[in-house]
Amino acid sequence: MFRDAWLIAGKDLRIxxxxxxxxxxxxxFAVTVLVLFAFALDTDQEALRTYAPGxxxxxxxxxxxxxxxxxxxxxxxxxxxxxLLLSGIDPISVFGGKAAAIAVQLVVxxxxxxxxxxxxxxxxxxxxxxxxxxxxAAAAGVATAGTLYGALVAGLGVRETLLPxxxxxxxxxxxxxxxxxxxxxxxxxGAEGWAWLGLLAGFAAIYGVFGAFSYxxxxxxx
Amino acid sequence: xxxxxRLRAAVTLLGRFPALAGVDLDITPGEIVLLKGPNGAGKxxxxxxxxxxCSLSTGQGWVLGHDLNSERRMVRRRVALLGHRTxxxxxxxxxxxxxxxxxxxxxxxxxxxxxxxxxxLTGRLADxxxxxxxxxxxxxASIASLVVRRPxxxxxxxxHAGLDQQTRDTVDAxxxxxxxxxxxxxxxxxxLERIAVLEPRVVSVVGGVVRADDDPADSESPDPSxxxxxxRRVS
Numbered sequence: 001m002f003r004d005a006w007l008i009a010g011k012d013l014r015i016x017x018x019x020x021x022x023x024x025x026x027x028x029f030a031v032t033v034l035v036l037f038a039f040a041l042d043t044d045q046e047a048l049r050t051y052a053p054g055x056x057x058x059x060x061x062x063x064x065x066x067x068x069x070x071x072x073x074x075x076x077x078x079x080x081x082x083x084l085l086l087s088g089i090d091p092i093s094v095f096g097g098k099a100a101a102i103a104v105q106l107v108v109x110x111x112x113x114x115x116x117x118x119x120x121x122x123x124x125x126x127x128x129x130x131x132x133x134x135x136x137a138a139a140a141g142v143a144t145a146g147t148l149y150g151a152l153v154a155g156l157g158v159r160e161t162l163l164p165x166x167x168x169x170x171x172x173x174x175x176x177x178x179x180x181x182x183x184x185x186x187x188x189x190g191a192e193g194w195a196w197l198g199l200l201a202g203f204a205a206i207y208g209v210f211g212a213f214s215y216x217x218x219x220x221x222x
Numbered sequence: 223x224x225x226x227x228r229l230r231a232a233v234t235l236l237g238r239f240p241a242l243a244g245v246d247l248d249i250t251p252g253e254i255v256l257l258k259g260p261n262g263a264g265k266x267x268x269x270x271x272x273x274x275x276c277s278l279s280t281g282q283g284w285v286l287g288h289d290l291n292s293e294r295r296m297v298r299r300r301v302a303l304l305g306h307r308t309x310x311x312x313x314x315x316x317x318x319x320x321x322x323x324x325x326x327x328x329x330x331x332x333x334x335x336x337x338x339x340x341x342x343l344t345g346r347l348a349d350x351x352x353x354x355x356x357x358x359x360x361x362x363a364s365i366a367s368l369v370v371r372r373p374x375x376x377x378x379x380x381x382h383a384g385l386d387q388q389t390r391d392t393v394d395a396x397x398x399x400x401x402x403x404x405x406x407x408x409x410x411x412x413x414l415e416r417i418a419v420l421e422p423r424v425v426s427v428v429g430g431v432v433r434a435d436d437d438p439a440d441s442e443s444p445d446p447s448x449x450x451x452x453x454r455r456v457s
Binding site: 004007011014017018019074077078079082083084085086087088117145216 | 273274275295299301302303305306307308309310311312313316318322323325326327328351367371
């Protein structure tokens, strides 16, 4: 099972590295959103620092929609989705592999955007451990839920517009939890960051298990 | 002997359209079967049903002994389907694509080398991204990625489309070799004269049902029912 998941993740990441869509389109998109937030609020540096965690995670979620959509688009482009069904690879492995590949892309995006937030919004990190753990847990949560909903809409002609509509409300707990954890890590609010980290980890675990066991049925319908 | 494919009153609906409208079909292991019929007759749907990619709306079916209603995943592991699309990833090289599908099927690197050599996918071509290949080269890479799976049932939809003469001969040799090794081959094509040399059993598919077997060399054109078939889909 892990061998097949690794195979799928490796394939997806290799495609992303080759196509450079992530580097040339998704990252610039995310940076642009962040810069626009900075322009909108730049008269009030204190507000920028206060809202930096929320702005950071809204930007990550918007960019994640592109990464998730692309993960399924490459399989649908020339019939590879059918081949995956015919390959005999367990759907749990396909789910795990695709979620892992998306999570890796999100972590890279978070690192780049994190640097952007520190530079543009003038924030200081007080708790690095909390910041890293919250970043990883949130990436896992968005990736697992995103993979599940990505498969749900993959076979539909309106998937590009339907995915945000379905996924964004679902990942609202991640947005809230990750924002609170980052507020604590940045020292801009008295939130109990480690408790919020528990929510993020729980969300990722629930969607990981739920996704793994329902993914096969979703692929059949896609 | 257990049938490689056994369908009884098989109906497959695509939306509300009956792409297959009560198919009865038996194919024995090792047979080469040609599906003949006009556009929109249901040949592709029949192949996809046999691959476990379409579901039965009503009726019963077994492929390689597995029930199409309850064991489609088992069917899929043992068949290979060459469809209209290549199933390849544009941003991976030919070798990476073939290796990926080989590893997904549990095949080893020797199988990959053998398949690529057989389809003349060696040298610089092997390290070329699929996006930069011609349609014929893509088709060859797609066939190579199926060969590595060593399937027990080959389902080939227009296998000669876009191929040069040499590669067409290679495909014919593959079909013969697969049948000689005990695999079953079901193919759909309009190139009936070419396929006649493989001496297939011919099954006519018209209007989503299977008609009586006939001669593979019978010309399909003029085919007055072709337009009617397309109309049937639209209506």
